[in-house]
Amino acid sequence: MKPQETEIAERLRLAGLRPTRQRVCLAAILFGCGDRHVSAESLHQEALAAHIHVSLATVYNTLNQFKTAGLLREVAFEGDRTFFDTNTSNHFHYYLEETDQLVDIGSTDLEVKGLPELPPGTEIDRIDVIVRLRRSGS
Incomplete structure (x- = not known):
């Protein structure tokens, strides 16, 4: 594992999440460049562009797991429009x-x-x- 991935894996463990390959890869994208707001669709596109092959359903599940663990804040409006914020x-x-x-x-x-x-x-x-x-x- 790269040093950044090791740090991310430890962050996931401290939040009570098992650091699977997909979670570590998605967390690296999410938390690798400061506070930001993403939708599941935009994170999925970033993952594919980085040659991380995950389904949109996996991205949704991971974002919700990160939210439940306190790593993300959900900002929802207009019924179905949801962003996830790394600034909690x-x-x-x-x-x-x-x-x-x-x-x-x-x-x-x-x-x-x-x-x-x-x-x-x-x-x-x-x-x-x-x-x-x-x-x-x-």
């Missing part, structure tokens, strides 16, 4: 409609006020804010 901290997003991209908004740049009273026995896990953008004059 509490932060918000711009969605650029024309390029189908998510961009982080710094957590100090937005404040949420006036939340309604929570139902008994509940607490806020996180607040997702997605600001949809389009090119002005469109």
Whole structure:
């Protein structure tokens, strides 16, 4: 195993996941270049371009396993539109409609006020804010 793959395998083990070849390869793509947002389809295309032969179903399963293990944050909107974010901290997003991209908004740049009273026995896990953008004059 290459040093980067060894580090990734250890990261997966610490998250409670067995470092299979496919998980290590997909994690190398995901975590190899800083924080980013990916869809299952875009990660699948990146894997194929890197000559990593995995099915789209395997990519979906792996992303969901990484999410459950706390390695990714799921950002879902419009029912079936889902991105996975390697930055798991509490932060918000711009969605650029024309390029189908998510961009982080710094957590100090937005404040949420006036939340309604929570139902008994509940607490806020996180607040997702997605600001949809389009090119002005469109």
